[in-house]
Amino acid sequence: MQLSAAAVSAMLTGVILCSLRAAAVQELRHPPNRIAIVGAGIGGTSTAYFLREKFGKHVQIDIFEKENVGGRLSTIEMEGYHYESGGSVIHPLNLHMKTFVKDLGLNVRTLDDSLVGIYNGEEFVFEESDWYLINVFKMIWNYGLNFLRMYMWVEDMLDKFMRIYRYQTFDYSFSSTESLLHAMGGDDFMTKINVTIDEAMQKSGFSQKFIDDIVVPAMRVNYGQGAKVNGFVGAVSLAGTSSGLWAVEGGNKLVCSGLLYASKANLIQGIVTSIQEKVRPTKSGDTVRLYEVNYETDKGPALDMYDIVVIAVPLCKEIGNIKFLGFNPPIESVSKPYHQMVATFVHGQINASFFGCPKPCQFSISEILTTNKPGLFFDSIGPVSPVKPVPASEISKASDIKVWKVFSPEPLTDEQLRLLFHSYHAVIVRKWLAYPEYTPPEKLPPIILHPGMYYLNSIESAASAMEMSAISAKNIALLAYHKWFGKDEQIDQEDLVERLKSEL
């Protein structure tokens, strides 16, 4: 196509006018003075990092944390070694997590693939072998092409998922979790949110035997729930069965403390109890909207005023329990209940005969997943490695005496421990309200709770994972910035896939 000189100059003028107008808006509006973030997990700390990137060095960012920086990224110590007790595994295509680790100068710990066995309460319905060809043969013999098809199904979803990074690179943001998901995967993602993983995979032609034997165990180990979780979190969970998984050397929580430090945010160790909107007159006779954040530290109650507030804690009664005072319409606990997951660390020898292995027993399986068998008291058992590499001289010679992590919905009784383990000499229990109780069709809580108040954990109702919190953090930093400076053209744009094709 030939453009006339006149057309080119008209276009250029347009471009210049547009940028002048944007500059004018920016000049009219001062940047915010103070921003509050509630919660210093990966969500809150990455929000601080991205907000600093967008708003520059002058804005004061305060981040409130009632317990430990890292939140659900946490380690336990057992006999001098540290192990991940919360969020532990990161997918190779989790690009925000990858970038954080690189930018913060942290190291990656690659996780070995272990041999998986799927136990149905009586025997193993599926056992991986050391031999690749045997595995392929077993998969095809038992499940036809279901494994291959699952690989392609997850691949297709990942392709769509990866679009979010391009949108965010080009500064696009979304005002609701629905519109964010829709921009990534269109109606396909929205349908997945509305149906169970069971229904979604049946509709795509997977066999019920494959779903029960292979898919459900993956849901149980990752989300402590079975085939009733929504199709989106289900697909995220299946992506977590791929190879190349990794963690952060020294503990995933180091990303949170690193981001906190790099963002130069102030950490306020205290619990936020309530937030209230305040309208104040300004010198020029206008009014300005502020949020009063009330909190308690060991020195007693205190309050501070903020222009923008980001809530990066689940807003259900058991966890966030923040009161929103004087808002109209009222803001209430917007999140559904969270699912309890108990992680029990056991240093001991697994009881192979419990798993139907006759004595003397060749027990090569290490990662044990389970089907949805009523009465089965645990979801999974697997060996774990310390978050820091162990010097060769210290590695235990007896390879069957390892540290195991058992996931179960309720704390294990002594009797249950004695069933699972032949012998053990150390046990540590960590109880979590781990992730939402998924019940599709999911009602996704709002991201914008009020014009200057944002809710990071809305995204968890679609799927809970470290990377999901980081994606939500970047989205909220962009959204808060565009809203503050009136850049509506960067919010909720349709057809970004097409539009960004022509961009470099």
Ligand SMILES: Cc1cc2nc3c(=O)[nH]c(=O)nc-3n(C[C@H](O)[C@H](O)[C@H](O)COP(=O)(O)OP(=O)(O)OC[C@H]3O[C@@H](n4cnc5c(N)ncnc54)[C@H](O)[C@@H]3O)c2cc1C
């Ligand atoms: C057992 C388990 C296993 C998991 N496995 C994986 C995995 O393998 N891979 C993966 O990607 N994800 C995994 N996840 C999920 C992942 O850990 C979470 O999605 C992610 O860490 C959530 O981060 P967040 O910052 O959004 O929330 P959180 O980490 O929960 O942060 C919220 C913070 O807010 C604080 N807080 C709460 N209320 C207040 C208040 N009123 N005032 C001040 N502070 C407050 C809390 O103390 C907490 O530190 C797992 C989670 C659990 C529990």
Ligand SMILES: *[C@@H]1O[C@H](CO)[C@@H](O)[C@H](O)[C@H]1NC(C)=O
């Ligand atoms: C999902 O369900 C909601 C109601 O819960 C409905 O409004 C929406 O249209 C559904 N979306 C799709 C793509 O099925």
Ligand SMILES: *[C@@H]1O[C@H](CO)[C@@H](O)[C@H](O)[C@H]1NC(C)=O
């Ligand atoms: C091991 O498992 C078997 C079979 O379930 C059980 O009878 C036994 O009590 C368990 N514990 C030990 C220590 O062997």
